[in-house]
Amino acid sequence: xxxxxxxxxxxxxxxxxxxxxxxxxxxxxxxxxxxxxxxxxxxxxxxxxxxxxxxxxxxxxxxxxxxxxxxxxxxxxxxxxxxxxxxxxxxxxxxxxxxxxxxxxxxxxxxxxxxxxxxxxxxxxxxxxxxxxxxxxxxxxxxxxxxxxxxxxxxxxxxxxxxxxxxxxxxxxxxxxxxxxxxxxxxxxxxxxxxxxxxxxxxxxxxxxxxxxxxxxxxxxxxxxxxxxxxxxxxxxxxxxxxxxxxxxxxxxxxxxxxxxxxxxxxxxxxxxxxxxxxxxxxxxxxxxxxxxxxxxxxxxxxxxxxxxxxxxxxxxxxxxxxxxxxx
Amino acid sequence: xxxxxxxxxxxxxxxxxxxxxxxxxxxxxxxxxxxxxxxxxxxxxxxxxxxxxxxxxxxxxxxxxxxxxxxxxxxxxxxxxxxxxxxxxxxxxxxxxxxxxxxxxxxxxxxxxxxxxxxxxxxxxxxxxxxxxxxxxxxxxxxxxxxxxxxxxxxxxxxxxxxxxxxxxxxxxxxxxxxxxxxxxxxxxxxxxxxxxxxxxxxxxxxxxxxxxxxxxxxxxxxxxxxxxxxxxxxxxxxxxxxxxxxxxxxxxxxxxxxxxxxxxxxxxxxxxxxxxxxxxxxxxxxxxxxxxxxxxxxxxxxxxxxxxxxxxxxxxxxxxxxxxxxxxxxxxxxxxxxxxxxxxxxxxxxxxxxxxxxxxxxxxxxxxxxxxxxx
Numbered sequence: 001x002x003x004x005x006x007x008x009x010x011x012x013x014x015x016x017x018x019x020x021x022x023x024x025x026x027x028x029x030x031x032x033x034x035x036x037x038x039x040x041x042x043x044x045x046x047x048x049x050x051x052x053x054x055x056x057x058x059x060x061x062x063x064x065x066x067x068x069x070x071x072x073x074x075x076x077x078x079x080x081x082x083x084x085x086x087x088x089x090x091x092x093x094x095x096x097x098x099x100x101x102x103x104x105x106x107x108x109x110x111x112x113x114x115x116x117x118x119x120x121x122x123x124x125x126x127x128x129x130x131x132x133x134x135x136x137x138x139x140x141x142x143x144x145x146x147x148x149x150x151x152x153x154x155x156x157x158x159x160x161x162x163x164x165x166x167x168x169x170x171x172x173x174x175x176x177x178x179x180x181x182x183x184x185x186x187x188x189x190x191x192x193x194x195x196x197x198x199x200x201x202x203x204x205x206x207x208x209x210x211x212x213x214x215x216x217x218x219x220x221x222x223x224x225x226x227x228x229x230x231x232x233x234x235x236x237x238x239x240x241x242x243x244x245x246x247x248x249x250x251x252x253x254x255x256x257x258x259x260x261x262x263x264x265x266x267x268x269x270x271x272x273x274x275x276x277x278x279x280x281x282x283x284x285x286x287x288x289x290x291x292x293x294x295x296x297x298x299x300x301x302x303x304x305x306x307x308x309x310x311x312x313x314x315x316x317x318x319x320x321x322x323x324x325x326x327x328x
Numbered sequence: 329x330x331x332x333x334x335x336x337x338x339x340x341x342x343x344x345x346x347x348x349x350x351x352x353x354x355x356x357x358x359x360x361x362x363x364x365x366x367x368x369x370x371x372x373x374x375x376x377x378x379x380x381x382x383x384x385x386x387x388x389x390x391x392x393x394x395x396x397x398x399x400x401x402x403x404x405x406x407x408x409x410x411x412x413x414x415x416x417x418x419x420x421x422x423x424x425x426x427x428x429x430x431x432x433x434x435x436x437x438x439x440x441x442x443x444x445x446x447x448x449x450x451x452x453x454x455x456x457x458x459x460x461x462x463x464x465x466x467x468x469x470x471x472x473x474x475x476x477x478x479x480x481x482x483x484x485x486x487x488x489x490x491x492x493x494x495x496x497x498x499x500x501x502x503x504x505x506x507x508x509x510x511x512x513x514x515x516x517x518x519x520x521x522x523x524x525x526x527x528x529x530x531x532x533x534x535x536x537x538x539x540x541x542x543x544x545x546x547x548x549x550x551x552x553x554x555x556x557x558x559x560x561x562x563x564x565x566x567x568x569x570x571x572x573x574x575x576x577x578x579x580x581x582x583x584x585x586x587x588x589x590x591x592x593x594x595x596x597x598x599x600x601x602x603x604x605x606x607x608x609x610x611x612x613x614x615x616x617x618x619x620x621x622x623x624x625x626x627x628x629x630x631x632x633x634x635x636x637x638x639x640x641x642x643x644x645x646x647x648x649x650x651x652x653x654x655x656x657x658x659x660x661x662x663x664x665x666x667x668x669x670x671x672x673x674x675x676x677x678x679x680x681x682x683x684x685x686x687x688x689x690x691x692x693x694x695x696x697x698x699x700x701x702x703x704x
Contacts, residue, residue, distance in 0.1 A: 115653060
């Protein structure tokens with residue numbers, strides 16, 4: 001039975017799951033301007049950090065959000081797949097869910113193509129890989145691309161989806177992320193940079209079995225296949241990235257600049273969050289001013305979910321999905 | 329040693345043609361570099377014969393010695409060349425076997441002849457190679473070669489008179505009978521091999537194909553050949569391996585064969601010939617047609633960390649960097665058409681080349697760019 005709109009705020013079960021908090025913590029760390037890296041090991045000790053608390057809380061919150069969104073996404077995908085009468089959640093189902101947002105879909109497609117291309121190249125380098133590929137019947141080249149192309153071909157009525165394959169426009173969000181990373185890395189020294197690179201390499205796809213467990217796929221009737229899991233891992237990563245992008249914007253907004261004509265228009269809820277963050281800071285936990293705080297994240301989600309428009313409070317769609325998906 | 333007097337004669341004969349050279353700069357990784365350069369020369373001879381179009385700036389347009397010269401190295405115990413033991417082995421294996429039934433490109437045959445014939449027939453080798461030989465240019469590359477005379481044969485080092493003091497520009501002209509190096513044409517002075525402190529990419533893997541031009545019974549091959557695997561349910565080819573050169577071959581029933589794992593063009597060719605020989609010994613009328621190198625993989629280390637985020641931003645149209653997917657940046661160079669994998673540590677892997685020159689050229693192109701993104 002598919003349940004819409006319920007959120008699973010179950011903090012206790014998440015504190016123990018150090019792996020993903022670490023991944024998310026490190027991913028969130030990437031986007032900050034100062035490097036304070038909390039290292040969580042199994043016993044829960046932290047190694048250093050001015051911003052330990054806020055960062056850990058932020059990481060936990062982000063993990064929670066991502067988890068919720070992915071579960072919802074999976075359930076919707078399972079629904080779509082049931083409609084088709086299939087027994088497995090395939091990448092086509094996920095692509096179908098993403099059809100509305102062209103930019104994000106394009107980013108996903110690009111990611112799939114790069115994945116194909118990378119396996120093609122790495123195969124050519126190692127002779128053992130080459131043999132493996134030949135033995136497995138070399139129909140693996142560009143399989144993700146083929147899947148995507150075939151599927152979009154089938155659902156495309158107006159031709160705009162297929163036009164995306166030829167589209168060479170710059171992806172602004174990605175561009176901005178690249179520029180931000182470049183700015184950050186320019187000022188780092190080599191030790192910091194090495195750490196930074198290592199954090200960037202973390203992903204949900206590396207620990208595939210843990211990811212499956214985390215998503216609790218075993219309790220579902222219809223399970224995703226391998227390529228669908230890859231896409232889900234990518235979407236999880238994208239969600240974290242989106243959250244951080246938005247949180248940074250929110251944080252930027254919070255700083256009132258002299259001469260800003262809209263400073264009087266900051267919403268009341270926003271100020272409330274800001275104040276509560278400051279009070280916890282005053283309670284003795286030294287909050288690093290540059291760390292992303294949970295309040296930023298919450299505000300970002302609130303703004304993202306808030307559909308602006310003349311009829312938004314009355315549309316059924318808004319009420320239906322309790323939470324707007326960040327990744328699609 | 330029988331070869332000793334001859335190199336001296338060669339030296340004297342050649343000395344007249346060569347100007348003195350300044351001492352070479354120190355090179356990094358001497359032995360391996362000179363190995364590379366040996367192969368450079370081998371490759372260059374081939375190019376020279378085919379009147380190649382490589383730009384004069386390219387480090388490859390300075391062929392130095394006739395191929396035959398290198399054979400002398402086999403007698404030198406200090407040599408570190410991989411090829412020489414193989415050359416010896418080849419000579420041992422093939423000297424009694426007439427390989428002329430394996431038709432091949434004409435230039436290749438010319439090259440093979442010196443391999444098979446006695447090593448000591450320097451002059452004959454030189455003679456057969458002389459149309460292809462050129463005067464070595466006064467480049468540092470050549471000096472670098474000459475400097476490592478402990479590994480190179482005397483005759484070779486003596487081509488670079490800068491490091492031996494017995495060189496006098498003597499007016500002796502080569503005797504056209506014994507050593508017809510007369511057609512040597514002077515080349516314009518070359519820029520050094522690499523402006524990048526002598527880092528030369530090492531070849532790691534070569535994939536080549538050849539057509540044995542006869543239908544094969546894979547079951548028979550698998551039963552009678554050593555080191556052969558055949559599992560028709562999994563894959564319709566025999567997988568055979570040899571230890572020297574360490575390679576793997578996929579042999580199909582159509583007679584086509586893929587050879588992988590060699591570290592140089594000559595090794596790949598040699599290995600392919602060995603496999604062909606094995607098939608031939610089993611009774612099939614194997615030939616050696618259309619040997620073609622399909623892919624070459626090289627790698628090297630620039631020895632400084634690289635800031636990949638900067639590189640991906642400025643070279644967006646060529647690079648893709650997804651650290652969560654693959655730790656290296658994938659750079660698609662257009663000219664030459666090579667794919668480079670660039671890592672933060674400074675390691676660079678180059679792949680997709682059909683010729684060695686492409687790898688060198690690609691590295692030359694990328695090195696200044698990488699220097700620009702050096703992480704202090």
